Amino acid sequence: MKQVLKLRNLKVIFPTNYGIIRAVESVDLDIHERECVALVGESGCGKSVTSQSVMRLIDSPPAITRVDTLEFDGRDIKDYTPKQMQEIRGKEMGMIFQDALTSLNPVMTCGKQIDEMYIRHQGLSKEEAREHTVKALELVGLPEPRKRANSFPHELSGGMRQRVLLAMAFACLPKLLIADEPTTALDVTIQAQVLSMLRNMQRGCGTALLLVTHDLSVVSAIADTVYVMYAGKIVEKAPVRELFSTPHHPYTVGLMSAVPRLSDTERVFTQIPGTVPHPTQKPSGCYFHPRCQYATAECKKEMPPLKTIDSNREVRCHHPLSIRGVSHA
Amino acid sequence: MHKDVKNRTPILSMRNVSVNFPVKGGLPFIKKGVIQAVSDVSLTIKRGETFGIVGESGCGKTTLGNAMIGMVRPTSGEVIFNGKNLYALSREEFKTTRRAMQMIFQDPFSSLNPRFNVYQIISEPMFIRGEDDDETMKERVVELLELVGLSADDLYRYPSDFSGGQRQRLGIARSIILNPSFLVCDEPVSALDVSIHAQILNLLNTIQQQMKLTYVFISHNLAVVKNMCDSMAVMYLGKIMESGSSERIFKNPLHPYTQALLSVVLDTVVEKERELVVLKGDIPSPINPPSGCRFWQRCPQAMQGCKTIPPESIEIEEDHFVACHLVNGFPDVELPSNYDQLVAEKPTRTHSMH
Numbered sequence: 001m002k003q004v005l006k007l008r009n010l011k012v013i014f015p016t017n018y019g020i021i022r023a024v025e026s027v028d029l030d031i032h033e034r035e036c037v038a039l040v041g042e043s044g045c046g047k048s049v050t051s052q053s054v055m056r057l058i059d060s061p062p063a064i065t066r067v068d069t070l071e072f073d074g075r076d077i078k079d080y081t082p083k084q085m086q087e088i089r090g091k092e093m094g095m096i097f098q099d100a101l102t103s104l105n106p107v108m109t110c111g112k113q114i115d116e117m118y119i120r121h122q123g124l125s126k127e128e129a130r131e132h133t134v135k136a137l138e139l140v141g142l143p144e145p146r147k148r149a150n151s152f153p154h155e156l157s158g159g160m161r162q163r164v165l166l167a168m169a170f171a172c173l174p175k176l177l178i179a180d181e182p183t184t185a186l187d188v189t190i191q192a193q194v195l196s197m198l199r200n201m202q203r204g205c206g207t208a209l210l211l212v213t214h215d216l217s218v219v220s221a222i223a224d225t226v227y228v229m230y231a232g233k234i235v236e237k238a239p240v241r242e243l244f245s246t247p248h249h250p251y252t253v254g255l256m257s258a259v260p261r262l263s264d265t266e267r268v269f270t271q272i273p274g275t276v277p278h279p280t281q282k283p284s285g286c287y288f289h290p291r292c293q294y295a296t297a298e299c300k301k302e303m304p305p306l307k308t309i310d311s312n313r314e315v316r317c318h319h320p321l322s323i324r325g326v327s328h329a
Numbered sequence: 330m331h332k333d334v335k336n337r338t339p340i341l342s343m344r345n346v347s348v349n350f351p352v353k354g355g356l357p358f359i360k361k362g363v364i365q366a367v368s369d370v371s372l373t374i375k376r377g378e379t380f381g382i383v384g385e386s387g388c389g390k391t392t393l394g395n396a397m398i399g400m401v402r403p404t405s406g407e408v409i410f411n412g413k414n415l416y417a418l419s420r421e422e423f424k425t426t427r428r429a430m431q432m433i434f435q436d437p438f439s440s441l442n443p444r445f446n447v448y449q450i451i452s453e454p455m456f457i458r459g460e461d462d463d464e465t466m467k468e469r470v471v472e473l474l475e476l477v478g479l480s481a482d483d484l485y486r487y488p489s490d491f492s493g494g495q496r497q498r499l500g501i502a503r504s505i506i507l508n509p510s511f512l513v514c515d516e517p518v519s520a521l522d523v524s525i526h527a528q529i530l531n532l533l534n535t536i537q538q539q540m541k542l543t544y545v546f547i548s549h550n551l552a553v554v555k556n557m558c559d560s561m562a563v564m565y566l567g568k569i570m571e572s573g574s575s576e577r578i579f580k581n582p583l584h585p586y587t588q589a590l591l592s593v594v595l596d597t598v599v600e601k602e603r604e605l606v607v608l609k610g611d612i613p614s615p616i617n618p619p620s621g622c623r624f625w626q627r628c629p630q631a632m633q634g635c636k637t638i639p640p641e642s643i644e645i646e647e648d649h650f651v652a653c654h655l656v657n658g659f660p661d662v663e664l665p666s667n668y669d670q671l672v673a674e675k676p677t678r679t680h681s682m683h
Contacts, residue, residue: 042522043493143610157611158386187385187549189608192593214522217595258524260552262579262594267534267556271527275492 004176004208005031005054008069012049014062019280023049023063025232029210031176036202036209038219038240040255041229042276050229051178051212055093056085073175091121094169094207098181100161104153110164111137111149117171136167140197159190166197173205180212195221217259220244228252231277231287234306237314248309248320250292286318294319337375340511340543341397346370346406348392352616364615366392367403368567374560376510379537379544381558381575383551383590387612389567390547394513397545398430399423410511428458431504435516437496441488447474448484451503458507473502476539477532494525498532505536513545518553530557552594555579560648563587566615566623569642573649583651585628622654630655 007029014021024046031037039047052058056077058065070078073092077085089095097103105113111133118129130149137145140163153161162182169177182198183191199222202209211223219226219240226243228236228251236249247253254272274291277283285302289295298318306316348367366389374380382390395401397408399415408415413426431454434440441450451473452466460466471481477498488496497517504512514533518526530553537544548554554561555575562572563586571584582588589608610627613619619626625635635654642652651657 042524159611188551188593189385189590190611191595193608214524215595216523221595255524258527259596260526260530260550260556261596262552262555262591263596264552264556269527269530269556271531272524275494275525 001032001034003030003032003071004035004073005029005210006069006071007054007067009067010050010053010070011066012046012053012058013064015064016280021279022232022282023279024053027229027232027234029054029227031208031210033175033208034203034206035225036199036211036223038211038213038223038226039229040213040216040219040226042214044276044279045229046232047212047214047229048180051180051210054176054210055089055095055178056080090117090174091172092175094172094174094177096162096165096169096177096179096182098184100158100165100185101153103165104161106153109150109152110156110161111151114149114164114168114171117168121172132171133167136171137164140164140167140170140201141193142167158186159193162186162190162194163197166194166201170201170205170207174207176208176210177202178210178212181214182211183218184213184215191218198222215259216255228255231279231282233287233316234314235288235316237306239312242310242313248313248315249288249317250294250321251288253321254291286316294321337377339373340376341408341410342371342373343397344371344407344409346393346396346403346408348389348396348401349404362616365567365618366615367396368618369406370567370569371406372562372569372572374543374545376543377541378559379546379557381554381561382545382547382564383549383554383561384564385549385612387566387615388564389615390564391515393564394432394515394545394547398432398511398513399427400432428507429509430511430513431507431509433497433500433504433512433514433517436520437493437500438520440500441496443488446485446487447479447499450488450499451506454503454507469506470502473506476505476536477502478528493521494528497521497525497529501529501532501536505540505542508540509542511543511545513547515547516549517546519549526553533557550594551590563590566612566618568623569650569652570624571649571651571653572642573644577646577649581646581649583645583649583656584653585630585655586624589629622652 007027010024010027012024014023027050039050041047049058053065067078070076072088077088104110111130114133114136115126115129118124118132119126124132133149134145137148142148142160142163156164179198183194186194195218213219223240226238226240227234228249230251236252243252244256247256257270258272260269272291277287283290284300286299286304289299292299296319304316304318306314308314309320346367347365347369350364350366352361352364370393382393384390392401396403402416410426410430415423415426418426448467448470451470455466455469470484474480474483479495479498488499491499517533518529521529533544536542546554546557558575560573561575561578563570563584565586571578571587578587582591608627613626621637622635622640625631628635632654638654640652640654640657642650643657645651645656
């Protein structure tokens, strides 16, 4: 499989009045063709900053970004100028944001906003572009696409707006699509619609997908590979099925058991104790040790390296949990 | 751990409550139409239980919650709290009664005043009630902060210093400071990270046991409702589709809408190739709700008669009410010509009335 994205040693730092925020610390990311990679973590763990750095959307200043390798589709885009990046964004690399209402222009019809994609990136005329737009809207399952193309964003429901964004993102058949919490603002029934639409579109267009989310249950529905992030570092990487059957990092176990399940019978919900450390005051050693029930003296002193286990899995833990999930490996 | 709530007395009941909002538009003073946010809802909430209200956004669940505690005046029907009709009380009586009913809001970012410190936020209800002794209020606020898992050190900090989960704890502390007996939790966790959900839900359960509270828990996540609630109501477009004991509903969901909601609850179990059962379309506009059963346009099992005849809510087993023609059968009115054929096609159900 061809590699679409290769990211090595990404570091993003925000100097603030309260101290230095190390938002992303040495993150490596690999995305292959037709693959859906999920980046999971709590708010403030640096997952959105990582995904936006891939598109080079983080402004510097204020941020300080360092990266060893940023290869997109075989090209090194690390030193591309803003103009060169604009050629790639939208055309070869798309993005869907969490809040569909704020990412659409409120004073422009939805159709016109999608037309722009075809006019700008494919050089079509206005009329041709509109034909393509209507087809694209039909593809994402919007009823009466020709009429809806003339609607303004506020006239559509949340699910419909997310579909408009989906149509826009897939308009130029991008090689990589980044979806940042695409379903968080939606109802469960609409979430299911959008997720299955996203998966079908991704498979149909052969696009690679980077899904950023805090909800592991969304991951289980569409992802192939999962990266779990905590306080700016990748703590575990694994294929989705293996991650859910045998999670190695205590944080992954915590995240998984925090998802409420229909099969639960107890009234007590499993929780991860404590909160995410403040970004300017990260603990010594392993960042997770104050919340980890298996923490030892070693964990308090030394940050564990990202170790490779069973060829396709990586985990950053001194004492990764074994298959049983209780005894130490 | 579900408590036996069968023999408890009702704390709040609603009789045929409807809430309409006028839609104005275009020229001033011209009414365009009416949104029926809640239409003809009757329910009973028993003392000490947790009552879940489930549905998609726009189905009227928040309006129903607001109508319960007097934040929205129903267009018709009555709300009876502790034996008193809430909307027939005098202004003074209403104020005293209302003190026992409080609310926890969905969004902890917009429901806390950013210019108030923690002490001001939490003590405000006491202050409004007429308490003016700083020491008494401070003592009580610290007590509550400790109850919700914060500390006295946080007393003079501002909401911006706290994470989403901590802010929601502040919101909870504020809502219980006047020792209410009835608390409406309007999607208390949906603005928070999944990892924080469990902390807040466990806190709500602990507080309920300590203070003997009755909760109304509004949510769109059935997995949470299943583990939180003793009774529940599934709402769609202002109407209750299925209601009763949550244990019975989850064991035997009868309404197609409940079944659809259940099918889209995601899990962390990865099956071979997961197929999401997807409900087509969006929730229709409540300005012109569909005639007949309100769900027929999206119902995978809709029959001819569903379009015209609104279903009645019928008790299908003890403490389990369903409003669906599939389950209840059509009342004695003219039936569509191919009715028998339609009935024959319907899936087998244990509690069919035929």
